[in-house]
Amino acid sequence: MPADRQVLPFRKAESGLVRPIATLEGVTISRQGRPLLDEVTLGLKTGGITALLGPNGAGKSLLLRAIAGLIPVDSGEIELAPHTGAPALVFQTPVLLNRSAKANLMHALRLARVPRRHRAGRLAELLVTARMTEQSGAPARSLSGGERQRLAIARALAARPNLLLLDEPTAHLDPASTAAIEALIRATASSGVKVLLVTHDRAQAARLATDVAFLSRGRITEHRPVEEFLARPESADARAYLEGRLLL
Numbered sequence: 049m050p051a052d053r054q055v056l057p058f059r060k061a062e063s064g065l066v067r068p069i070a071t072l073e074g075v076t077i078s079r080q081g082r083p084l085l086d087e088v089t090l091g092l093k094t095g096g097i098t099a100l101l102g103p104n105g106a107g108k109s110l111l112l113r114a115i116a117g118l119i120p121v122d123s124g125e126i127e128l129a130p131h132t133g134a135p136a137l138v139f140q141t142p143v144l145l146n147r148s149a150k151a152n153l154m155h156a157l158r159l160a161r162v163p164r165r166h167r168a169g170r171l172a173e174l175l176v177t178a179r180m181t182e183q184s185g186a187p188a189r190s191l192s193g194g195e196r197q198r199l200a201i202a203r204a205l206a207a208r209p210n211l212l213l214l215d216e217p218t219a220h221l222d223p224a225s226t227a228a229i230e231a232l233i234r235a236t237a238s239s240g241v242k243v244l245l246v247t248h249d250r251a252q253a254a255r256l257a258t259d260v261a262f263l264s265r266g267r268i269t270e271h272r273p274v275e276e277f278l279a280r281p282e283s284a285d286a287r288a289y290l291e292g293r294l295l296l
């Protein structure tokens with residue numbers, strides 16, 4: 049076929065037909081009779097970075113764990129788009145094997161059932177993605193907080209997830225380490241992985257996210273494009289949170 053007759057790939061992002069990768073409908077999780085997540089309804093579009101904001105104790109981590117399938121919901125539904133596969137979840141303080149960075153990634157590749165013949169190539173890719181090639185032989189316990197978090201994200205990518213759930217990946221990190229993690233998150237999203245990012249850093253949300261879902265007292269009070277949310281939060285809780293006045 050001549051070059052000018054090439055069939056262009058379907059431009060999903062501009063078609064308005066982007067299907068959600070995850071749909072939550074009336075998700076409720078209660079403990080001791082108290083709803084910790086209360087009828088959460090949320091659609092996550094395929095692609096891009098969605099920031100999940102909300103005060104301490106709002107239920108953000110719980111929501112990530114529910115989407116990851118680590119805790120059952122009491123009622124409601126979490127539906128993933130067909131062929132999405134298991135979401136990957138990275139905790140705020142990742143637990144790594146007490147071995148080298150490389151061994152941590154190799155272990156993840158084995159768990160992800162990557163065929164033996166592809167593992168060395170995938171390992172090299174992951175080390176480059178996480179900018180960890182130089183530290184590949186270093187014991188995980190000797191890595192800095194930022195390096196540990198980059199390694200944890202690379203490990204989560206070993207299974208080639210379509211949906212990556214990040215729980216405050218830059219909490220306690222300095223600006224340079226934060227910038228490195230943000231670059232990794234951006235690169236991951238650019239490769240087509242949907243990212244749901246819990247953060248308390250509104251500047252980070254503005255830098256990275258396309259949209260913000262705001263969770264307060266176990267309820268999503270709004271879900272809008274990031275600029276709109278930050279400039280004109282609609283719910284009283286979101287306004288109070290952005291002004292530093294919301295305590296649960």
Ligand SMILES: Nc1ncnc2c1ncn2[C@@H]1O[C@H](COP(=O)(O)OP(=O)(O)OP(=O)(O)O)[C@@H](O)[C@H]1O
Nearest residue numbers: 079080084102103104105106107108109110111248
């Ligand atoms: N297994 C559990 N049993 C009882 N209560 C729980 C359980 N897990 C979480 N909670 C409660 O659920 C609420 C939401 O917790 P969660 O960790 O999801 O909040 P968060 O929004 O992630 O907060 P932070 O910003 O501080 O990380 C809190 O009140 C917490 O104490």
